[in-house]
Amino acid sequence: MASRADNIASTLSLANFSKATELKNRIWFTIGALIVFRFLSFVPLPGVNPIALRDLYLQTQGGILDLFNTFSGGSLSRMSLIALGVMPYITASIVVQLAASLHPALIALKKEGEAGRKKLNQYTRYGTVLLCIVQGYAIATGLEALSTSRGLTAVVDPGMMFRIGAVISLIGGTMFLLWLGEQITSRGIGNGVSLIIMAGIVAQMPTFASNLGAAYAAGDTGSILIIALIALVVAMILMICFMERATRRLLIQYPKRATQRGMMQADRSHLPLKLNTAGVIPPIFASSLLLLPLTISQFAGNSLTPDSTIGKIVVTLNQYLAHGKPLYMLLYAAGIIFFCFFYTAVVFNPEETAENLKKNGGFIPGIRPGKNTATYLDYVLTRITVLGAAYLVIVCTVPEYFMSLTGLPLLFMGGTSLLIVVNVTVDTITQIQSHLLAHQYGDLIKKAKLKGRLR
DSSP: OOOHHHHHHHTOOGGGGGGOHHHHHHHHHHHHHHHHHHHHTTOBOTTBOHHHHHHHHHHTTTSHHHHHHHHTTTHHHHTBTTTTTTHHHHHHHHHHHHHHHHOHHHHHHHTTTHHHHHHHHHHHHHHHHHHHHHHHHHHHHHHHHOBOTTSOBSBSSOSHHHHHHHHHHHHHHHHHHHHHHHHHHHHSSSOHHHHHHHHHHHTHHHHHHHHHHHHHHHTSSOHHHHHHHHHHHHHHHHHHHHHHTOEEEEEEEEEEEEOTTSOEEEEEEEEEEESOTTTTHHHHHHHHHHHHHHHHHHHHGGGSOTTSHHHHHHHHHHHHSSTTOHHHHHHHHHHHHHHHHHHHHHHOOHHHHHHHHHHTTOBOTTSOTTHHHHHHHHHHHHHHHHHHHHHHHHHHHHHHHHHHHHOOOOGGGSHHHHHHHHHHHHHHHHHHHHHHHHHHHHHHHHHHHHHHHHO
């Protein structure tokens, strides 16, 4: 029989949205914060030449810069104050999370609860600043050394003062985005950093749609290709929605206990294991590592002659590691599979889970508590990770193959981008539904108190 909460959740409608004043204020605050983020993406770094930057970015398309530019909403191609986006924070948080699962001191800190979590968040922010300094200085020195074929330099007045100013500006932009994300989480509808990343990805879609419409009007793109593109996007979204919600529920049983009526009753619960435990981390890691040699070779290719040995190696790398090439797709799939198993093994600890179940008196029916439970959990997790890795490989390689066939730059609808957009959208809808549910519960409590007074 459905509970009262299930009945209320099934009757949620937008008609109650007008009455939820707090939810409306949270949504308006979130929209305003995202508008500020978009405005900042058009504020350039002091001392850069925007015309030269546009030409240089066209020369280095297809590398890792395209991936970061997609996540930052085009800020990297314009070299704005938030050119680094929140990627340094994402990288630092992943490193701290991995270290908290491997280093004994950080493992003990992780078990301290809220105080340990705050300390780990502080380490993450320190790592973010350090990464911003390294990446900002590398970008500043790289911009000083670049020039276009027309003789334009990317930096108007190169020197140490430009490097210091660029590093300080990039650090300030990234830290402001983190603060903005925290404000969205506390005063908005939640998932602040994730919403900023999603806004950057979604911001690329109107530009691509206009370019696709212009190509169709010019006769370069047929209607069949556009229909196939729309069908592919819809199919990928449906697949992501289904697979991300899929879980393997393990039955957990607890010892019988006496109830108020003197009857013995056994408690039952479920341990949900997500099919895709690793999330979007494997595609990000795999694509970053795979596109890094291509990016380096593209930058180095500007100062190399094609007839030299190094020049031939660079040309070969650019040929075989380009988007849609068989070698690139094979290595991409292998990297996704490897990081799926690696990150899942780091995040989920079967021994710790089995020990917690044993302490609380829970057990899996037919499996002895302790070591046997840990072995069984590892066995089940390995089997579902195989399915999760296959799902990520399909989601990430099918758009790459479509790009290689059509020649369309579809980075915004790649596997990583679609995973982020769909997951954040589902989480945001869940947050809104929880606020509406809390609002309806509040109305029920008020009505119950009113009836109690009348009696």
